Amino acid sequence: MLPLYNGSTTEWSESMDQGESIELSGIRTHNLKNFSIKFPLGKVSVVTGMSGSGKSSLVFDTLYGEAYRRYVESLSSYARQYLKQMSKPDLDGVENLPPAIAVKQARSGLNQRSTVGTMTELTDVLRILFGHLSKVYCCGQELVKATGPYMAQDAMSHFSGQKLLFLAPLDAWGKLKAADLKPQLEAQGFTRCFVDGEVKKISDVKATDLKRSMIVVDRLTATEDNASRMIEASELTLRLGRGKGVVRGDKLERAYNKQLACPSCGTVYVDPSPTLFNHNHPQGACEKCQGFGRMPIKDRAKITPDLEGSVSTESVSPWNFGEHKVYYRIAKKSAKTRGIDVTKPFKNFTATEWKWLYEGDGGEFDGVNGYFAYLDTKRYKAHYRIHAARFTTYVLCDECHGFRLNQKARACQIDGENFVDVVKYSIAELQGWFQTLAEKKDARGAAVEEATTEGSLRLSYLIKMGLGYLSLHRSARTLSGGEVQRINMARSLGSALTGTLFCLDEPSVGLHARDSRNLLGVILELRDQGNTIVIVEHEKTIIRGAEYLVEIGPGAGHRGGNLVYSGDPKQYKFEEKEWPKGRPLSAKEKYLVLKNVTTHNLKNLDAKILVGGLNVVCGVSGSGKTSLIRHTLYPLLALALGQDLDDEASEGDEKTGILGPADVVKTISSVHFVSQESIGRSTRSTIATYLGFYDDIRKLLSTTPSAKALGLTPGFFSFNVPGGRCETCKGLGYVVEDLSFLGEMPVTCSTCRGMQFNDDALAITYRNRNLHDILQLTIDEAREFFFETPKLSKALDQIIGMGLGYVRLGQNTSSFSGGEAQRLKLLRLLLDAVDRKPCCLIFDEPSTGLSDRDVQQLLLQLLRLRDAGHTVIVVEHHLGLISAADWLLEVGPEAAAAGGTMVYQGPAAGILTAKDSRTAPFLE
Ligand SMILES: [Zn+2]
Ligand SMILES: [Zn+2]
Ligand SMILES: [Zn+2]
Structure with missing residues (x-):
């Protein structure tokens, strides 16, 4: 048992006293119990502890929070007036606090168009390179803007020794009448023209033919002696041809243009510039999809899903929307005059009938398309927008194939490759491309020099971070x-900041044990640049490699918040956990079998999934685990079961592989992908509403004598409808204000002062607490408070069992971390899935954000699901979970092209003898 420090003493090793340190005293933020602590400057510190112990409260809400507050305070007086409304870290004092950067896992701020390239700013680097170095190609040739000297030199190199005709086309002479052209040319001394393959006298050519002919500007032999005359002739030709000119040798001719125009097809291009490669800029964006890469189309399968149905059975799904049912009446009226049978099932519709249904009759009935066009004019109404979106499918833009750039941008190449080719490279391949570029020291400005250096540096950090397998697009x-x-860390590294405090939030998440060592190397490099690093982390390699360790605990919520350990990480004793082993397999086990999978990097791979077992899929980052499970198994199984995908990222453009056998697939009733995506965008969603027990709380309140006396129903205490809620903030307790440079920020509602409800509602109390007070309770506290209500107690016990006892009842679910959100989804499944028909449940790294102790709790819950007959599939790096699998799969052996094969599948213990396994060396 570790010694428990209570109060304000900090164990501080001798060596740490040598240098300066950040000193925090009297910390009481959230559950932290009034202690003081020092973090050595210029060193790497790790803060560990179980979920909810207060690690994040210390590192992000106190240490970083205070640094951020000071930063904002230094900005302007305008910001200061809002500071009192921002939550202020609760502590007595701070010394030596440097400016801070928090690198979190948050996906907020990532918009629809963000890519690896934009996040790393490498796309900007490539735009500069392409803007300066690329050449335009069309119809198999490089396009060059012609000048006199260029044209003369080019003609010399192609037609050396031949007799040349310098010809100026007249097609650009525009408005001038043909009859007026002739005397003008003759007045200027031109007497011959080239038309229909021969030189003729201008006087012999019909005026109407003159416009399509070329004036003979000069005749010269291509010799060195004539070099300066050739330049003069070229310049005159281009002038007379209004920017265009042709040089004809003995047999062939070459066309020149002062503009970037293709001599074969006539397409005119623009000069390459960085903006040309920007899909957010009109110059570069694909015209068809406006640079979005995908196109929304109305999906017939969603609009008329029931082909047995007809107009008369009201089977046009979008029209079944409140008063919009009127469309059926209009359709029927139109059908009558057109002689269309409205009782005819859609499956028997002819092309003409479909056309009628979708495009209307050109009169009063404007069809399904007209209906959506109408909805589009009402886009400002959110529920119309959402309704229309239900029938929309996004397909890859067939013009740019998802690469978002227009043809003019795609025509630009560096060494035979265009922008799209380059963003398709993996980061590791891109590094090679940069090297080749750097070796060629040909005519380039400082901008290119800087961009190549910058780009190479970024790439090297990304590779060190184990991200070499990602591509920019x-x-x-x-x-x-x-x-x-x-x-984000690689970006900070590349920024060359120094004297900065970096607060990192579990950087090892999603990393294979092997890659944690490289990660540690990068963190030490960040330190060596003169920075201080404080990391919230559970991973042992990172903890052992740090210079200072702090543990907050011992429990979560009010059972945590103490300083349990501080000092040398080498002296710290890890609690050793016993992990259960997978169940023995019999000969009668059933397996789902996937064959010939080639999704992304997978190499014609076959895989087996144990039905009714705990399946764990491991492998190094980028090896193909996600491609196999999220992008192949899940969509295929959903398709086989006739289910919609509830995970957008699973809707791959290609679905490869065959799933079987049919009789085993049939034993599974449904499939669920439990992602780390945050729960619901509704700002009113709380853990209580999400798990469904808010209703029980409302009922309890409505049965109190005072509520009964006033005749208040449970609905009165709802967030969603007017009644007891504060109408200014609609029950949120805050309103969002736009604070210019800080962006939008929630500010406490002035009507209810953050109480969420009006005075009538707040007057109703249950065991001396009103609804607002109740929503402020943590799950742990609520468990004690509601001990008389068995149904509530049971639900709360389960949440506590998932290590979420520290969460407040009223806490918005969108504020949950990815790991918390996923466990909450798991809970919702548990609450009703245990009694359900056997289904398949897929989890994406559920151990994220959990200490070993919490992972054991999680494992128990996963085993409960398995024991209830469900097939559980977990994509994981956590070694404890891996060793507990009934059926273990490793994809690899390495990332990207060096991965994509099945390294091992079988009982967990068998992996120790698998020769290519990258996981086995880390297991006992
Ligand atoms: Zn062309
Ligand atoms: Zn496009
Ligand atoms: Zn309010």
Whole structure:
């Protein structure tokens, strides 16, 4: 048992006293119990402890929070007036606090268009390089803007020794009448023109033919002696041809243009510049999709899902929307005059009938398309927008194939490759491309020099972070929280900041045990640049490699908040955990079998999933685990079960592989992907509403004598409808204000002073607490408070069992971390899934954010699901969970092209003898 320090003493090793340190005293933020602590400046410190112990309250809400507050305070007086409304860290004093940067896993701030390239700013680097170095190609040739000397030199190199005709096309002479042209040319001394393959006298050519002919400007032999005359002739030709000119040798001719125009197809291009490669800029954006890469289309399968249905059975889904049912009446009226049978099932519709249904009759009935066009004019109404979106599917833009750039941008190449080719490279391949570029020291400005250096540096950090397998065009939304954070870290490293405090939030999340060592190396490098690093972390490699360790605990919530350990990480004793082993497998086990999977980097892979077992899928980052489970198994199984995907990232453009056998698939009733995406965007969603027990709390309040006397129903205490809630903030307790440079920020509602309800509602109390007080309770406190209500107690016990006892009842679910959100989803499944028909539940790194002790709790819950007959699939790096699998799969052996094969599948213990396993060396 570790010694428990209570109060304000900090164990401080001798060596740490040598240098300066950040000193925090009397910390009481959230559950922290009034202690003081020092973090050595210029060193790496780790803060550890179980979920809810107060680690984040210390590092992010106190240490970083105070630094941020000081930063904002230094900005302007305008900001200061709002400071009192921002939550202020609760502490007595701070010494030696440097400016701070928090690198979190948050995906907020990532917009729809964010990619790995924009996040790392490498796209900007590439834009500069392409803007300066690329050449335009069309119809298989490089386009060059012609000048006199260029044209003369080019003609010399192609037609050396031949007799040349310098010809100026007249097609650009525009408005001038053909009859007026002739005397003008003759007056200028031109007597011959080239038309229909031969030189003729201008006087012999019909005026109407003159416009399509070319004037013979000069005749010269291509020799060195004539070099300066050739330049003069070229310049005159370009002038006379209004920027265009042709040089004809004995047999062939070459066309020149002062503009970037293709001599073969005539397409006119623009000079490459960085903005040309920006899909957010009109110059570079694909015209068809406006640079979005995908196009919304109305999906017939969603609009008329029931092909047995008809107009008369009201089977046009979008029209079944309140008063919009009127569309059926209009359709029927139109059908009558057109002779269309409204009782005819859609499956028997002819092309003409479909056309009628979608495009209307050109009169009063404007069809499904007209209906959506009408909705579009009402976009400002949120529920119309949401309704229309239900029938929309996004398909890859067929013009730019998802790469968002227009043809003019795509025509620009550096060494035979265009922008799209380059953003498709993995970061590791891109580094090679940069090297080749850096070796060629040809005519380039300082901008290019700087961009190549900058780009190479960024790439090297990304590779050190174990992200070499990502490509720049990968959408940010498909990245895991850990990947997002490591990209942000690489960015901080590349920024050359020094004297800064970096607060990192579990940087090892999603990393294979092997890669944690590289990560530690990068963290030490950040320190060596003169920075101080404080990390919230559970991973042992990082903890052992740090210079100072702090543990907050011992429990969560009010059972935590103490300083349990501070000092040398080497002296710290890890609690050793016993992990249960997988169940023995019999010959009668059933397996789902996936065959010939080639999704992303997978190499024609076959995989087996144990039905009714705990399956764990491991492998190094980028090996193909996610491609196999999230992008293949899940969509295929959903398709086989006739289910919609509830995870957008799983809707891959390609679905490869075959899933079977059919009789085993049939034993599964449904499939659920439990992602780390935050729960609901509703600002009114709380753990109580999400898990469904808020109703029980409302009922309790409505049965109190005072509520009964006033005739208040449970509905009165709702957040969603007027009644007891504060109408100014609609029950949120805050309103969002736009504070210019700080962006939008929640500010306490002035009507209810943050109490969320009006005075009538707040007057109703249950066991001396009103609804606002109740919502402020943590789950732990609520468990004690509601001990007389068995149904509530049971639900609360389960939340506590998931290590979420520290969460407040009224806390908005969108504020939950990815790991917390996922466990909450798991809970919701548990609350009703245990009694459900056997289904397949897929979890994406559920151990995220959990200490070993919490992971054991999580494992117990996963085993409960398994024991209830469900098939559980977990994509994981956590070694304890891996060793507990009934059925273990490793994808790899390495990342990207060096991965994508099945390294091992079988009972967990068998992996120790798998020769290519990158996981086995870390297991006992
Ligand atoms: Zn062309
Ligand atoms: Zn496009
Ligand atoms: Zn209010």
